[in-house]
Amino acid sequence: GFKLCVGRPEEFASLVAAMIKTNIAPDFVTVDGTEGGTGAAPPEFSNSVGMPLIEGLTFVNDILTGAGIRDQVKIITAGKVISGFSVVRNLALGADICNSARAMMFALGCIQALKCDSNKCPSGVATQNPALMAGLDPNDKSVRVFNYQKNTVDAALHIIGAAGYDSPAGVSRDHVMVRTDGVYCASYAELYPAVKPGSLLDGTAERQNLQQIWDAGLLLVNREHEAIEHEDHYLPN
Known part of the structure; x- marks a missing residue:
């Protein structure tokens, strides 16, 4: 698998188109957001570059679904996953696993x-540095990490149970509301309507912007394929 923060949407669409063309798909795609980033990254990059996680996650899920290969590729999310609710939200938006x-x-x-x-x-x-490493006590910190992981997962499961489900598989975009302005709220299902499996392939996707991105991705992958064939044609035997 591979990890990415979505930049140009049509480039990811071209990756998915190439998966279909070659019949080779990764086991997983890890989606990070603008919010993610190591402390070693330049602040301008970690704060501003790439698509935010919510938009990036829904986009990746919907492109894979519309291309008809969502069942072949697991989606992992990262990017400030810090609470039980953030886990539930990401699962509702299409993630299979949260990092x-x-x-x-x-x-x-x-x-x-x-x-x-x-x-x-x-x-x-x-x-x-041994002198600095001495500040990290494994006996103490291991307990803290264990407690954090356990309590966060418990909180996520409690939220899922409160929604009436006994499995994370039950939550969907209908279950998460977000304020759209100072007055109105909407569910993620309203903001990001579901895409029918395979609808991008036959041009019947109801979300025209997604269909346009897919079509642009097809152009990219076809141009790349033609360029490779052209180079191969002129290579000496």
Whole structure:
């Protein structure tokens, strides 16, 4: 599998089109959002580059669904997954699995010193310096990480149970409301209507913007295929 933060939507669409063309699909795609990023990343990149997680996750799910291969590819999400609700929200939007990096680092003792790449992490988490590593007590921190993971999962399951389901598979975009302005709220199902499996392939997708992105992705992958064939034609035997 591979991990990405969606940039140009048509480029991801072209990846999916290539999966269909070659009959080769990854086991999983991990979707990160603008919100994600290591402390070693330039702040402008980690704060501003790429599609936010909610939009990126729904887009990846809907493109895979519309292309008819959603059942072949698992979707993993990352990007500030820090609470039980954020887990439920991501599952409702289409994720199969939620990764948590930043929050686990906090539980381990990260103070966001932004020195991950310097070997000078003051909390001992991201360093090989023995003097700094001494600040991380595994006997203490392991309990904190365990408690955080357990309580977060428990909170997510309680929310799912409160919605009337005994499995995370029951939640959908209908279950999550978001304020759209100072007065109105809408469900994610209203904001991101479901896409029929395979509808992008025959041009019947009701969301025209998604169909246009898919068509642009097809053009990209076809041009790339033609360019490769052209190069192969002129290669010496």
